[in-house]
Amino acid sequence: MANDPIPFNRPFMTGNELDHMAEAQRLLHLSGDGTFTTRCHRWIEQQTGCARALLTHSCSSALDMTALLLDIEPGDEIIMPSFTFVSTANAFVLRGGVPVFVDIREDTLNLDERLIEQAITPRTRAIAPVHYAGVGCEMDSIMAVARRHGLAVVEDAAQGVAAFYKDRALGAIGDLGSFSFHETKNVISGEGGALLVNDAALVQRAEILREKGTDRARFYRGEVDKYTWQDVGSSYLPGEITAAFLWAQLEAVEQITRERLTLWHRYHAGLAALEQRGLLRRPIVPADCRHNGHLYYVLLAPGIDRQAVLRKLKDNGIGSVFHYVPLHSSPAGLRFGRADGELSLTTQLSERLIRLPMWVGLTESQQQRVCDALGSILAA
Numbered sequence: 001m002a003n004d005p006i007p008f009n010r011p012f013m014t015g016n017e018l019d020h021m022a023e024a025q026r027l028l029h030l031s032g033d034g035t036f037t038t039r040c041h042r043w044i045e046q047q048t049g050c051a052r053a054l055l056t057h058s059c060s061s062a063l064d065m066t067a068l069l070l071d072i073e074p075g076d077e078i079i080m081p082s083f084t085f086v087s088t089a090n091a092f093v094l095r096g097g098v099p100v101f102v103d104i105r106e107d108t109l110n111l112d113e114r115l116i117e118q119a120i121t122p123r124t125r126a127i128a129p130v131h132y133a134g135v136g137c138e139m140d141s142i143m144a145v146a147r148r149h150g151l152a153v154v155e156d157a158a159q160g161v162a163a164f165y166k167d168r169a170l171g172a173i174g175d176l177g178s179f180s181f182h183e184t185k186n187v188i189s190g191e192g193g194a195l196l197v198n199d200a201a202l203v204q205r206a207e208i209l210r211e212k213g214t215d216r217a218r219f220y221r222g223e224v225d226k227y228t229w230q231d232v233g234s235s236y237l238p239g240e241i242t243a244a245f246l247w248a249q250l251e252a253v254e255q256i257t258r259e260r261l262t263l264w265h266r267y268h269a270g271l272a273a274l275e276q277r278g279l280l281r282r283p284i285v286p287a288d289c290r291h292n293g294h295l296y297y298v299l300l301a302p303g304i305d306r307q308a309v310l311r312k313l314k315d316n317g318i319g320s321v322f323h324y325v326p327l328h329s330s331p332a333g334l335r336f337g338r339a340d341g342e343l344s345l346t347t348q349l350s351e352r353l354i355r356l357p358m359w360v361g362l363t364e365s366q367q368q369r370v371c372d373a374l375g376s377i378l379a380a
Contacts (some may be wrong), residue, residue: 006105006370008319011183012360020244029346032237033220034300036244040194043250047162048169050177050196052203054210057237059158059180059193060188063091065236066154066176066195068209069202070126078154079119080128081111082328082339082346088128088156089327089337100124101136101328102343106180107284108132109353112345113141119340120149121226129174130156134186134294136165136287139173152176161187162257163292175199181246186256186294189246193240209233259360260293266364267296267356270371279304279378297323300378309377310354319357326350 024036037055044053056062072078074096080088082101086114089099102119105112111129127146129137139155146153153174157163160170161179171177176199181192197206207217218224249256274280281299285291300306306322313320326346327333356370 003317005317006319006357006362006366007359008321008357009184010053010357010361011169011188012253012256014248016248016251017245020248021241024240024244027240030136030240031218032239032243034240034243036240039112040243040250044179044194044196047135047253048172048196050169050198051173051200052197052206054195054197054206054236055238055246056195057238058087058182058191058195059156059178060087062178062193062195063087063154063156064094065209066178066208067091067095067097068232069176069197069206070152070154072125075123076125077121077123078126078128079116079124079340081130082326082333082343083109083132083324083350084130084156084327085158085324086327086330086332087158088130089333091258092128093332093336097125098123099327099333101326101333101337101339101343101346102378103341104342104349106345106349108135108137108286108289109349110135110137111142113138113145115341116142116145117149117348120145120151124149124151126152126154128154128156129162131163131170133283133297134159134161134163134170135283136160136163136170136289136291139165139168143173146174154178157195158182158193159185159292159294160183160190161292162253163294164290166288167290172198173197176202181249186260186292187249187253189238189242189248191250192246193313194263195236205231206287210236236287249366256360257292260358262293263358263360263367264291264293264296266367267371270367271298271374274371274375274378280374292360293354296358297353297355298374299349300354301349302352304352304378306352306354309374312377313373317371318370320354320370322350323353323355324350
């Protein structure tokens with residue numbers, strides 16, 4: 001119906017999820033690291049080129065593991081954007097680390113690589129770039145700064161599955177990376193994530209940390225005759241039912257990405273006139289980035305009341321939302337981290353951003369309705 005609600009997100013199912021989950025039951029292996037987990041690991045490794053992929057309960061869990069792998073200690077500093085989800089910072093704060101928030105670029109809303117070096121102190125241990133909307137950060141510059149100063153790079157590629165920077169998979173460029181398979185992402189398992197270990201020297205320890213601090217993975221491969229407690233760790237691996245669901249999604253990655261990009265470009269064309277009239281700004285994707293159509297956002301022109309726009313869209317049955325509240329101004333951010341500079345762009349742009357409905361199955365007429373409603377609201 002023309003006036004039916006258009007939700008912000010609707011989880012997409014390929015149709016093979018239940019069959020794979022039933023197969024996992026038939027195989028009588030429901031705990032982690034069974035047949036479907038192995039398939040998912042191999043797929044991620046082959047598609048990204050990482051040294052080792054390890055499924056986790058969430059992207060947050062994967063980031064928690066990176067802090068353990070880097071032996072983050074109280075007082076260690078990690079440079080990151082403030083415009084990100086709390087997990088980017090929490091992973092390090094849990095170990096006593098100090099997030100050092102740096103401003104973002106005006107074009108991509110990614111960490112501004114030009115501001116990283118001035119934020120480095122003797123306590124800096126790592127840089128954590130976040131690939132916003134599946135658009136890659138300027139990784140060549142970030143890696144160069146990290147190498148000059150002996151720092152690790154942890155990519156938060158929660159939104160970056162099947163996206164690339166200069167033909168390199170997001171998440172597989174730094175020392176460590178992370179994916180999210182939350183139901184709002186392109187590829188989903190309800191909750192879920194993956195750790196990408198790109199530094200081969202960290203692979204064995206990553207396996208141990210993920211398996212409660214034991215070398216059980218080596219035991220299952222026949223490399224040791226028994227497994228035992230080797231290091232700190234926790235239970236980060238998801239069960240086979242989750243992995244079976246995820247495998248159905250990974251099988252369809254090309255289709256999912258293609259359809260999301262079609263939606264993204266349809267919005268981009270449909271909103272061009274509003275940008276020309278100065279009412280909003282559309283996303284900017286650098287030429288050397290191949291994004292995945294993860295989300296479509298607009299930046300409202302300065303002075304437009306975002307809350308009023310969101311309210312009026314809701315009145316029209318359209319599920320549109322803002323995004324991150326900058327971490328540097330949040331209660332926990334003020335308590336656990338510090339800002340390097342004023343972060344004026346982070347503050348300004350985050351207050352102007354709205355995300356539009358984006359999910360596989362969204363029809364052309366629904367997208368037109370979104371564009372028409374937004375245009376009418378902004379022109380009023």
